[in-house]
Amino acid sequence: MINRFILNEVSYFGPGARKELPTVVKSRGFKKALVVTDKGLMKFGVAKMVLDVLDEANIPYEVYDDVKPNPTVTNVTNGVEACKKAEADFIVAIGGGSSMDTAKGIGIVCTNPEFADVVSLEGVADTKNKCLPIIALPTTAGTAAETTINYVIIDEKRQQKMVCVDPNDIPAVAIIDAELMYSLPxxxxxxxxxxxxxxxxxxxxxxxxxxxxxxxxxxxxxxxxxxxxxxxxxxxxxxxxxxxxxxxxxxxxxxxxxxxxxxxxxxxxxxxxxxxxxxxxxxxxxxxxxxxxxxxxxxxxxxxxxxxxxxxxxxxxxxxxxxxxxxxxxxxxxxxxxxxxxxxxxxxxxxxxxxxxxxxxxxxxxxxxxxxxxxxxxxxxxxx
Incomplete structure (x- = not known):
């Protein structure tokens, strides 16, 4: 039997690790981010802990925070439009599995437009291109979506969760900063x-x-x-x-x-x-x-x-x-x-x-x- 193991290109660990974000962005030549998060993290200031780092480094970004706790096809579709409108060349995903799964869906569709119908990504999709580069910063200690090749999206029409498995969706960089988790209920x-x-x-x-x-x-x-x-x-x-x-x-x-x-x-x-x-x-x-x-x-x-x-x-x-x-x-x-x-x-x-x-x-x-x-x-x- 042949076994395969796929991991992030690089990961950072430790309280305060979000401060590595500017170094990562600049070393890769990224220009503008789409920040994918949810309204709760915006409201309670958790996302701001990351946005402040981007602001201090003068890294341009636009925020897409319309992510549901169980993200939907509509969340991904709207996020793709937001990414195109922002002319972003990378994604910063801040949140739990919902934000990161939404970011993966957005990133895959942006570089594989033939899968614009998000439902077509269910299962093992035959995408050809790596997704738009994602830098993932988890705010929960659970899903590990920042290091997996999976994401889960709800198809509202069928009322069914789609499990999507795709090596092209793994975030390029994972930043695991426990300080982003301190306010988790x-x-x-x-x-x-x-x-x-x-x-x-x-x-x-x-x-x-x-x-x-x-x-x-x-x-x-x-x-x-x-x-x-x-x-x-x-x-x-x-x-x-x-x-x-x-x-x-x-x-x-x-x-x-x-x-x-x-x-x-x-x-x-x-x-x-x-x-x-x-x-x-x-x-x-x-x-x-x-x-x-x-x-x-x-x-x-x-x-x-x-x-x-x-x-x-x-x-x-x-x-x-x-x-x-x-x-x-x-x-x-x-x-x-x-x-x-x-x-x-x-x-x-x-x-x-x-x-x-x-x-x-x-x-x-x-x-x-x-x-x-x-x-x-x-x-x-x-x-x-």
């Missing part, structure tokens, strides 16, 4: 952090996992388990915030290259049909999906148990695996993740429509255990 910190944990666990056990990806995912699991409670309960703690910022990036490096599984397959329709935040959807499913996959993932669950500190000498593999599942469930409860679908407004009669989309989601085939629609129905019902 407790609930969002928890949700995005558990999204990162889901990435790490699914990336560890997915069908395409191999030694290199395993190395990254185990370390990410260890770090997220250690730093997420700190980041949630002490939001300005530099160690907790920077630990999570690095951990989610590490998880992203690997899962971007090996894929995910049915947890993400089931989470996507929850966002598309019920507007559930992606991180919450992934987190609420994670312990149940882990137990579903346990029979085929025992050995790797033992490694998870060791990474989160619940492995004890003399344990059987089955005991260690169950301890790993229990500890991930405990972490989810500790940081305040809802435990039942009804808490999110999802009813039993909604489950068939969710399952219909989940079984065809691009992430589902990567699951290590074969999964049927009936399995998915039962998994949803388990946490109803």
């Amino acid at each position: 407790k609930g969002l910190t928890a949700a995005t952090g558990m999204d990162a944990m889901t990435h790490a666990i699914e990336g560890l056990i997915t069908k395409a996992a191999w030694e290199m990806s395993d190395m990254f995912e185990i370390k990410a699991i260890e770090m997220i388990h250690k730093y997420l409670p700190v980041a949630v309960n002490d939001p300005t703690n530099p160690e907790g915030r920077n630990g999570m910022a690095v951990a989610q990036y590490i998880a992203g490096m690997a899962f971007s290259n090996v894929g995910l599984g049915v947890d993400h397959g089931m989470a996507h329709p929850m966002s598309a049909l019920h507007d559930v935040p992606h991180g919450v959807a992934c987190a609420i499913l994670l312990p149940t999906v882990m137990r579903f996959n346990m029979p085929v993932s025992i050995k790797k669950y033992v490694e998870i148990a060791k990474a989160v500190g619940v492995y004890e000498a003399g344990m059987t593999d089955e005991q260690a695996a169950e301890a790993a599942c229990n500890e991930i469930e405990n972490l989810s409860k500790l940081v305040g993740i809802p435990q039942h679908l009804t808490e999110l407004g999802i009813k039993e009669e909604d489950i068939p429509a969710l399952a219909e989309q989940a079984i065809t989601d691009v992430c589902t085939p990567g699951n290590p255990r074969p999964v049927t629609k009936e399995d998915i129905l039962n998994l949803y019902k388990t946490i109803l």
Whole structure:
């Protein structure tokens, strides 16, 4: 088997790393940026922390902040027009996965105009050109969109999330500055952090996992388990915030290259049909999906148990695996993740429509255990 690993050209890490932005821009000869962000980050001054750096360096830019929490085809289409109007030659993406996913869609269409119909990008699109250069500055520690070759956009007409996979969309530069995350609310910190944990666990056990990806995912699991409670309960703690910022990036490096599984397959329709935040959807499913996959993932669950500190000498593999599942469930409860679908407004009669989309989601085939629609129905019902 031949394995492929794609990463950013360069990444910067550490509190205050956004100050490297002018050096990056000038070294690459960029002239004008389209800043892609959302209105919340503009309102609460998080985006301003980056815009001030651009202003001080006299780097021209225009702002496109019409990004929804679950970005849509319309967000991308309008962003392409904004980019053309601005005559921008690069994009600065500030935000969580929503802003970065929107930026990827904009960047791809700008350099591959034959895909102007954004819906045509679903799945693995045969784009020919790298997207408009993106410098990505995450404000959440979860999606790792700054280092992945994936982006997710909602097709409003079908009410369905499109997972787009394209090596040409990876940001050229990632700047992981934990200071941009200090004001992230407790609930969002928890949700995005558990999204990162889901990435790490699914990336560890997915069908395409191999030694290199395993190395990254185990370390990410260890770090997220250690730093997420700190980041949630002490939001300005530099160690907790920077630990999570690095951990989610590490998880992203690997899962971007090996894929995910049915947890993400089931989470996507929850966002598309019920507007559930992606991180919450992934987190609420994670312990149940882990137990579903346990029979085929025992050995790797033992490694998870060791990474989160619940492995004890003399344990059987089955005991260690169950301890790993229990500890991930405990972490989810500790940081305040809802435990039942009804808490999110999802009813039993909604489950068939969710399952219909989940079984065809691009992430589902990567699951290590074969999964049927009936399995998915039962998994949803388990946490109803």
